[in-house]
Amino acid sequence: MKVSTILDGKKAETVKPDATVKELTEKLSALKIGALVVSSDGKSIEGIVSERDIVQSMPANFDKFQNLHVRDIMTVNVLTCNKETTFAELMVLMTQKRIRHVPIVDSSGNLISIVSIGDVVKNHISEIDSEREALIE
Helix, strand or coil, X not given: CEHHHHXXXXXXXXXXXXXXXXXXXXXXXXXXXXXXXXXXXXXXCCEEEEHHHHHHHHHHHHHHHHHCEHHHHCECCCCCECCCCEXXXXXXXXXXXXXXXXXXXXXXXXXXXXXXXXXXXXXXXHHHHHHHHHHHC
16 A cells, blocks of 8 residues: 555644744644654755654753754654655665654655654554455455
8 A cells, every 4th residue: 555545634744944942842742743844835854853853852952952943953864755655665664764754755855744653553454454354254
């Protein structure tokens, strides 16, 4: 199954690189999500910032944490996929690279959506259920 099958209504939330870490955490909390794509225009990907990035930046910056900006803690080398990527390929990528969020881009590299490890697991369970039902019938 391909990523394109889950894109209806699934939007990638973004944050600007000059937003403060406080603004970042407020947005993550309000949306109840674990990562935001860093983008100045909502289309180009400048980075990705996750709960893990926040926690990993704290020890070295604890005394000045409230003055940090997203650009100071974001991951710059963002791994992406496209609508034709399969969930099997995503599982391999996420496992090997130990990442939980992968932005989906179009052929020009513009942001379309984002897939989380939760989406991948949900799809995998659905596929297993379908196979089980087929075997029972």
